[in-house]
Amino acid sequence: MSNTIYQFAQESGSVIQWQLRRNCSITPSQLAWLYLSLCLVSLGIGGFFWFQGATLVLVFAGFEVVVVGVAFLVYARHATDGEWISLHGSKLVVEREFAGRMERAEFVRQWVRVEPKSGDHSLIELSGQGRSMEVGRFVRPEMRQLLAREIRKALRSA
Incomplete structure (x- = not known):
């Protein structure tokens, strides 16, 4: 030695x-929980406005969730590099x-x-x-x- x-x-x-x-500040499992909570909040707000008659808000909230999900997936794929x-x-x-x-x-x-x-x-x-x-x-x-x-x-x- x-x-x-x-x-x-x-x-x-x-x-x-x-x-x-x-150097990653968040693990893939933490990212999954963050994404799940973001989905619940965004789609919840979109659903509220859907029932108020503003149907496009839910469409854009769904689009936002998909785009952020793709970005998080790319991040998570390289987090363990x-x-x-x-x-x-x-x-x-x-x-x-x-x-x-x-x-x-x-x-x-x-x-x-x-x-x-x-x-x-x-x-x-x-x-x-x-x-x-x-x-x-x-x-x-x-x-x-x-x-x-x-x-x-x-x-x-x-």
Whole structure:
């Protein structure tokens, strides 16, 4: 076990893990409850005006509920997006989830290259053995170089 302190990683025994996630202020289940309450209020108000003779209010309330529902669905679909990088033993494992689709790549520690994709603020490309994967989407662009240095340092340590 090393005494290295990482800014982005957690060290547990001989395993070093980076969990890079989207910064979401509300979980998908909380969002569902919020949407349900919004539906009840909007459709309740629309129903009240329907019975008062203003029939178009309910139509527009229904349209509003559908549009907001689509926007919430797009948000919820990406709320669990993230990148997980783990280094244990001679393997570097990279997993990336985007919109419910998981990608995974394993690299031999000694053969991994860590480079920016194009410039200083671009994504970080991890490559080796004919494979590559980009990481760093959920890190501020100005912090990506620090993340790349941290991964390089962990790869070099024994």
